[in-house]
Amino acid sequence: MSDPIFPKRDPAEPEFWDLRYGARFAPWDAGRVPAQLRDFVARSAAPRRTLVPGCGSAWDVRFLAESGWDVLGIDFSDAALATAAPILGPWAARARHADFFAPIAGEPFEVVYERAFLCALPRRMWTAWSKRVADLTEPGGVLAGFFFFGEGERGPPFALSSRQDLSALLEPAFSRIEDSPGTDSIPVFAGKERWQVWRRHASLPKRSD
Numbered sequence: 199m200s201d202p203i204f205p206k207r208d209p210a211e212p213e214f215w216d217l218r219y220g221a222r223f224a225p226w227d228a229g230r231v232p233a234q235l236r237d238f239v240a241r242s243a244a245p246r247r248t249l250v251p252g253c254g255s256a257w258d259v260r261f262l263a264e265s266g267w268d269v270l271g272i273d274f275s276d277a278a279l280a281t282a283a284p285i286l287g288p289w290a291a292r293a294r295h296a297d298f299f300a301p302i303a304g305e306p307f308e309v310v311y312e313r314a315f316l317c318a319l320p321r322r323m324w325t326a327w328s329k330r331v332a333d334l335t336e337p338g339g340v341l342a343g344f345f346f347f348g349e350g351e352r353g354p355p356f357a358l359s360s361r362q363d364l365s366a367l368l369e370p371a372f373s374r375i376e377d378s379p380g381t382d383s384i385p386v387f388a389g390k391e392r393w394q395v396w397r398r399h400a401s402l403p404k405r406s407d
Protein backbone atom coordinates (compact mmCIF):
# COMPACT_ATOMS: atom_id res chain seq x y z
CA MET A 199 0.00 0.00 0.00
CA SER A 200 1.39 3.45 -0.86
CA ASP A 201 1.82 6.15 1.75
CA PRO A 202 -1.03 8.65 2.07
CA ILE A 203 -0.49 12.10 0.55
CA PHE A 204 -0.75 14.99 3.00
CA PRO A 205 -1.03 18.73 2.38
CA LYS A 206 2.38 20.38 2.59
CA ARG A 207 3.20 21.47 6.12
CA ASP A 208 6.39 22.29 8.02
CA PRO A 209 7.48 19.55 10.51
CA ALA A 210 8.37 22.43 12.85
CA GLU A 211 4.61 23.06 13.19
CA PRO A 212 2.09 20.85 15.03
CA GLU A 213 -0.17 20.64 11.95
CA PHE A 214 2.38 18.39 10.20
CA TRP A 215 2.08 15.84 13.02
CA ASP A 216 -1.67 16.35 13.58
CA LEU A 217 -2.30 15.33 9.96
CA ARG A 218 -0.30 12.13 10.33
CA TYR A 219 -1.52 11.02 13.75
CA GLY A 220 -5.06 12.02 12.69
CA ALA A 221 -4.75 9.65 9.70
CA ARG A 222 -3.19 6.91 11.89
CA PHE A 223 -0.05 7.13 9.75
CA ALA A 224 2.93 6.91 12.10
CA PRO A 225 5.64 4.62 10.66
CA TRP A 226 8.07 5.87 13.35
CA ASP A 227 5.83 4.52 16.12
CA ALA A 228 7.34 1.33 17.58
CA GLY A 229 4.11 0.37 19.32
CA ARG A 230 6.26 -1.12 22.06
CA VAL A 231 9.11 -0.24 24.41
CA PRO A 232 12.67 -0.54 23.03
CA ALA A 233 14.82 -3.18 24.74
CA GLN A 234 17.61 -0.66 25.43
CA LEU A 235 15.23 1.61 27.34
CA ARG A 236 14.10 -1.37 29.46
CA ASP A 237 17.72 -2.18 30.12
CA PHE A 238 18.54 1.45 31.04
CA VAL A 239 15.73 1.44 33.59
CA ALA A 240 16.77 -1.96 34.96
CA ARG A 241 20.35 -0.66 35.42
CA SER A 242 19.31 2.55 37.19
CA ALA A 243 19.84 2.47 40.94
CA ALA A 244 16.65 4.46 41.57
CA PRO A 245 13.74 5.97 39.62
CA ARG A 246 14.66 9.26 37.98
CA ARG A 247 12.69 12.39 37.10
CA THR A 248 12.42 12.17 33.35
CA LEU A 249 11.21 14.28 30.44
CA VAL A 250 10.14 12.68 27.15
CA PRO A 251 10.08 15.44 24.51
CA GLY A 252 7.79 14.80 21.52
CA CYS A 253 6.35 11.74 23.24
CA GLY A 254 3.87 10.89 20.45
CA SER A 255 1.77 7.87 21.38
CA ALA A 256 3.71 7.66 24.67
CA TRP A 257 4.54 3.95 24.97
CA ASP A 258 7.80 4.95 26.64
CA VAL A 259 6.04 7.34 29.03
CA ARG A 260 3.72 4.55 30.11
CA PHE A 261 6.62 2.17 30.65
CA LEU A 262 8.54 4.69 32.75
CA ALA A 263 5.46 5.50 34.83
CA GLU A 264 4.78 1.78 35.37
CA SER A 265 8.40 1.41 36.44
CA GLY A 266 7.81 3.97 39.20
CA TRP A 267 9.63 6.82 37.46
CA ASP A 268 8.42 10.41 37.78
CA VAL A 269 7.96 10.96 34.05
CA LEU A 270 6.47 13.76 31.99
CA GLY A 271 5.85 13.40 28.26
CA ILE A 272 5.25 16.52 26.22
CA ASP A 273 3.99 16.95 22.69
CA PHE A 274 2.67 19.95 20.74
CA SER A 275 0.35 17.84 18.56
CA ASP A 276 -3.17 17.38 19.94
CA ALA A 277 -3.68 14.41 17.62
CA ALA A 278 -0.54 12.75 19.04
CA LEU A 279 -1.85 13.29 22.57
CA ALA A 280 -5.25 11.88 21.57
CA THR A 281 -3.43 8.75 20.33
CA ALA A 282 -1.48 8.59 23.59
CA ALA A 283 -4.50 8.84 25.92
CA PRO A 284 -5.80 5.24 25.59
CA ILE A 285 -2.25 3.88 25.63
CA LEU A 286 -1.50 5.75 28.85
CA GLY A 287 -4.82 4.84 30.49
CA PRO A 288 -4.40 5.63 34.20
CA TRP A 289 -1.16 7.48 33.43
CA ALA A 290 -2.87 9.95 31.04
CA ALA A 291 -1.85 12.97 33.14
CA ARG A 292 1.80 12.10 32.51
CA ALA A 293 1.55 13.44 28.93
CA ARG A 294 0.85 17.10 28.38
CA HIS A 295 0.51 19.58 25.57
CA ALA A 296 3.69 21.68 25.52
CA ASP A 297 6.25 23.03 23.10
CA PHE A 298 9.79 21.78 23.73
CA PHE A 299 11.15 25.28 23.09
CA ALA A 300 8.87 27.00 25.64
CA PRO A 301 9.33 26.86 29.44
CA ILE A 302 8.28 23.51 30.97
CA ALA A 303 7.10 23.34 34.59
CA GLY A 304 9.55 21.35 36.71
CA GLU A 305 12.60 21.77 34.46
CA PRO A 306 15.42 20.78 34.57
CA PHE A 307 15.12 16.97 34.70
CA GLU A 308 17.50 14.19 35.77
CA VAL A 309 16.93 12.37 32.49
CA VAL A 310 15.80 13.58 29.08
CA TYR A 311 14.79 10.61 26.93
CA GLU A 312 15.25 10.89 23.18
CA ARG A 313 13.42 8.78 20.63
CA ALA A 314 12.56 10.09 17.17
CA PHE A 315 12.41 13.67 18.39
CA LEU A 316 15.65 15.23 17.13
CA CYS A 317 15.15 13.53 13.75
CA ALA A 318 11.64 15.00 13.61
CA LEU A 319 13.04 18.55 13.76
CA PRO A 320 14.26 20.27 10.59
CA ARG A 321 18.05 20.71 10.72
CA ARG A 322 17.74 24.51 10.97
CA MET A 323 16.43 23.86 14.52
CA TRP A 324 19.20 21.57 15.72
CA THR A 325 21.37 24.22 17.31
CA ALA A 326 18.35 25.52 19.22
CA TRP A 327 17.55 21.89 20.19
CA SER A 328 21.07 21.38 21.57
CA LYS A 329 20.91 24.53 23.71
CA ARG A 330 17.41 23.71 24.94
CA VAL A 331 18.26 20.09 25.79
CA ALA A 332 21.28 21.30 27.79
CA ASP A 333 19.01 23.62 29.78
CA LEU A 334 16.45 20.85 30.32
CA THR A 335 19.01 18.36 31.71
CA GLU A 336 20.24 19.06 35.22
CA PRO A 337 24.01 19.09 35.86
CA GLY A 338 25.13 15.46 36.31
CA GLY A 339 21.91 14.29 34.63
CA VAL A 340 21.73 12.49 31.30
CA LEU A 341 20.30 12.71 27.82
CA ALA A 342 19.62 9.08 26.91
CA GLY A 343 18.03 7.39 23.95
CA PHE A 344 18.18 6.77 20.24
CA PHE A 345 19.87 8.85 17.56
CA PHE A 346 19.27 8.39 13.84
CA PHE A 347 22.28 8.36 11.48
CA GLY A 348 22.14 8.25 7.71
CA GLU A 349 22.55 10.06 4.45
CA GLY A 350 20.41 12.50 2.51
CA GLU A 351 18.87 15.87 3.16
CA ARG A 352 15.20 14.94 3.12
CA GLY A 353 13.09 14.13 6.13
CA PRO A 354 11.61 13.61 8.54
CA PRO A 355 13.35 11.60 9.71
CA PHE A 356 16.28 14.03 9.36
CA ALA A 357 19.48 12.03 9.79
CA LEU A 358 22.67 12.93 11.58
CA SER A 359 25.47 12.49 9.05
CA SER A 360 28.12 11.24 11.50
CA ARG A 361 29.17 10.71 15.08
CA GLN A 362 30.95 14.10 14.87
CA ASP A 363 27.73 15.76 13.71
CA LEU A 364 26.09 14.86 17.05
CA SER A 365 29.24 15.64 19.03
CA ALA A 366 29.31 19.14 17.56
CA LEU A 367 25.77 19.70 18.85
CA LEU A 368 26.19 18.19 22.30
CA GLU A 369 29.81 18.34 23.37
CA PRO A 370 29.78 21.86 24.69
CA ALA A 371 27.46 20.69 27.46
CA PHE A 372 27.61 16.86 27.53
CA SER A 373 30.05 13.93 27.33
CA ARG A 374 29.05 10.68 25.61
CA ILE A 375 29.18 7.80 28.11
CA GLU A 376 27.37 5.02 26.20
CA ASP A 377 27.17 4.20 22.50
CA SER A 378 25.88 0.98 20.93
CA PRO A 379 23.84 -0.05 17.89
CA GLY A 380 20.05 -0.27 18.25
CA THR A 381 19.15 -3.86 19.03
CA ASP A 382 15.45 -4.07 18.17
CA SER A 383 14.84 -1.17 15.79
CA ILE A 384 11.67 -0.94 13.73
CA PRO A 385 12.11 -0.97 9.90
CA VAL A 386 12.38 2.85 9.41
CA PHE A 387 15.36 3.02 11.76
CA ALA A 388 16.89 -0.46 11.32
CA GLY A 389 20.68 -0.39 11.07
CA LYS A 390 20.67 3.41 11.38
CA GLU A 391 19.99 4.16 15.02
CA ARG A 392 22.30 4.04 17.99
CA TRP A 393 21.57 3.99 21.69
CA GLN A 394 23.62 6.72 23.35
CA VAL A 395 23.80 8.25 26.81
CA TRP A 396 25.27 11.72 27.29
CA ARG A 397 26.14 13.08 30.73
CA ARG A 398 25.50 16.78 31.32
CA HIS A 399 28.55 18.64 32.63
CA ALA A 400 28.25 20.38 35.95
CA SER A 401 28.96 23.76 34.38
CA LEU A 402 28.61 25.04 30.84
CA PRO A 403 31.25 26.80 28.79
CA LYS A 404 30.32 30.41 28.10
CA ARG A 405 28.10 30.75 25.04
CA SER A 406 29.21 33.06 22.27
CA ASP A 407 25.62 34.16 21.38
Ligand SMILES: C[S@@+](CC[C@H](N)C(=O)[O-])C[C@H]1O[C@@H](n2cnc3c(N)ncnc32)[C@H](O)[C@@H]1O
Nearest residue numbers: 215252253254273274275278297298313314318
Ligand atom coordinates in the same frame (compact mmCIF):
# COMPACT_ATOMS: atom_id res chain seq x y z
C1 LIG B 1 8.49 11.29 14.89
S1 LIG B 1 7.39 11.64 16.20
C2 LIG B 1 8.07 10.64 17.51
C3 LIG B 1 7.07 10.35 18.60
C4 LIG B 1 7.60 9.44 19.70
N1 LIG B 1 8.77 9.98 20.35
C5 LIG B 1 7.90 8.07 19.20
O1 LIG B 1 9.04 7.59 19.38
O2 LIG B 1 7.00 7.43 18.63
C6 LIG B 1 7.89 13.30 16.69
C7 LIG B 1 6.96 13.91 17.72
O3 LIG B 1 7.52 15.14 18.16
C8 LIG B 1 6.47 16.09 18.32
N2 LIG B 1 7.08 17.43 18.24
C9 LIG B 1 7.77 17.97 17.21
N3 LIG B 1 8.21 19.21 17.52
C10 LIG B 1 7.79 19.44 18.79
C11 LIG B 1 7.95 20.54 19.69
N4 LIG B 1 8.60 21.67 19.33
N5 LIG B 1 7.42 20.45 20.92
C12 LIG B 1 6.76 19.33 21.31
N6 LIG B 1 6.56 18.26 20.49
C13 LIG B 1 7.07 18.32 19.25
C14 LIG B 1 5.51 15.75 17.19
O4 LIG B 1 4.22 16.26 17.41
C15 LIG B 1 5.56 14.23 17.18
O5 LIG B 1 4.60 13.66 18.03
